[in-house]
Amino acid sequence: MFRITKEFHFSASHQLCNLPDDHPCARLHGHNYIVEVELSAATLDRNGFVLDYRELKPLKTWIDDGLDHRHLNVVFGHDGITSEFLAREIFDFCKKHWPQTSAVRISETPKTWAEYRP
Template structure:
């Protein structure tokens, strides 16, 4: 299996409204997110690519236009938007447009990552 990955960055706020009021993540706060998409294929195309990295520009536009400097709870219409939830959201969005998508990872901090891989 050949795989490629590419990272995308955005800044946004969110609030985990289901947590107890004294939990720090229950308060409005923000992160500098990193989204890493992985694409895989058993075979390479005629250019010896899994997929041309240029084709992932569609994800950059989606992230920039929809998520960057926004409040994620409002954007996604959910009261608890976690990194795990975002990883699945981005996976499903990518899989519809880039069928070679095999996994998506989302980081909220330099030391934490959540991954969705069906």
């Protein structure tokens, strides 16, 4: 199996409203998110790619226009915007555009990652 990944970045705020008031994530706060999209294929296309990285530009546009410098609770209409939730949402977007999508990883901090892989 061949695998490629591409990394994207965005900054956004969120609030985990269902946590106890004394939990730091219950307060409005933000992160500099890192998104890694993984695509996999058993064979390569005629150019020798799983996918030409340039074809991922619609994802960059979607992130830049819809997520970057936004309040994610408002964007998704949801009070529990975790990294796990974001990984699944971004995976779903990618899978619709690129069937080779095999996983999405999200980092909120340099030491934490969440991954969605069906």
